[in-house]
Amino acid sequence: MPSIRRQRDLKAAAALIAVGGLSACATAYHLPRQHGRAAGVASQAGTLSDAGLARYVADMDPAMLALARRHDPRPHKDYWGRVKGWEVIDIATIPTLGDTVPDFEDARLINAYRLPAPLPIEAARPFVLKASGEERARALHCLSQAVYFEAGFEPADGQAAVAQTVLNRLRHPGYPKSICGVIYEGSLRSTGCQFSFTCDGSLERAVSPALWNQAEAVARRALSGFVMKDVGVATHYHADYVSPYWAPTLVKLRQVGTHIFYRWTGPAGTLAAFKGRYAGGETKISADTLMGADPRTLEAAPPEVLAQTLSQTLGGPAPAAALKDARIVVIPDVAAPGGERLKIEGTVAGRRIATPEE
Structure with a gap:
């Protein structure tokens, strides 16, 4: 009783x-x-x-x-021990599990507790790039950038997994239909970039020639039909030492190297959803933006090509010898075609380049 x-x-x-x-x-x-x-x-x-x-x-x-x-429905501020940061749902802000971002070790623990889905992984279909000439060169360069900056120090499987994710996005209806379009999506918008290296200053740093050659080889193989089956149709990934808010909303596939890969939930994450076709348009991304990732590209380019690019920007002839201390940078500009414009910085033939106002 x-x-x-x-x-x-x-x-x-x-x-x-x-x-x-x-x-x-x-x-x-x-x-x-x-x-x-x-x-x-x-x-x-x-x-x-x-x-x-x-x-x-x-x-x-x-x-x-x-x-x-x-069970009392009256207004109150007592949330009965709910997880801090999740007492109420506010769709206007990104949810957090607290006031602090977990450090590397805590993030690894959180990621370890989230087990991969016990579902078979559907391998993506082979992708063979049909483009040629400048279009093909641009696509290869963009994919090489993604592999280098996202997984340059990863083993070969980790680099191939990143390249596969880029190709998966290209084929998904929710993303652009070119290699460079996928990688540089959002890089000129206030909402942020899809691949952090395109907007965090990484493109301004010098690269390791040996690592670049390796990344380019991985990209070339991916564009020739190689499929990294371990990540299936993954469209997202993050390093294991961070815990992004969106990770629990997707299907965790597996970890390759230091990256954890995810796919969309439901039908959008199945192989049948990846019916998008390559549409080209690689050259719509500014050449100078892409060249900025690899200083050797500017150095190896024929002088007459660089001179022509500079003369078009300056509105007048510019001899190749004048390019020694000048560089071309890309500035976001919503009023310009493609959302960006070119700007010359440095000096030409020993003289500082005048601004448009001057």
Whole structure:
């Protein structure tokens, strides 16, 4: 038999729930629903005010009181021990699990607790790039950039997995239909870039020739039909030392090297959804943006090509010898075709380049 105190706590919990308008407390079934309920609560608590209920539940068992409060629909600020940052849902902000970002070790623990889905991994179909000339060269360069900056120090499988993810995005209906378009998506927008190296300053740093050659070989093989089956139709990945907010919303596939790969949920994450076709348009991305990732590209380019590019920007002839201290950079400009414009920085033939205003 329940103790006297337990019986009293049950009555108190029922009383508190009743005031909140719930129907969880016991009733007499031979009487109409809610018959005499308010009068019964008032007789037990003495009053229906918050002060009266506070006096009545002062010595309640904590578990019973928590149960009663949890079913009270009235406005309150007590979130009953919910995970910090998830007390309420606010779709206007990115959810977090607290005020601090987990450090590397905590992120690795969180990622380890999220097990891969126990589902078979569908390998992507081979992709063979049909483009030629400048289009093909641009596509190869963009994919080489992605492999180099995203997984330059990864083993061969890790680099191939990144290249495969880029190709998977190209074939998914939710992404651009060119290699460079996929990689540089969002790089000129305030909403942010899809691949961080395109907008975090990485393109301004010198590269390792040996690592670049390796990344280019991986990209060339991917564009020739090689399929990295381990990541299936993955469209997302992140390093294992970070824990992005979106990771739990996708299907975790597996980890390759230091990267964890994911696919979309539901039909959008199945092989049948990847019906997009390559549409080209690699040259729509500024050549100078792409060249910035590999300083050797500028150095190896024929002088007459660089001179022509500079003369078109300056609006007049520019001898190749004048390019020694000048460089071309890309500036976001919503008013310009393609959302960007070229800018010359440095000096030409020993003289500082005048600004458009000057």
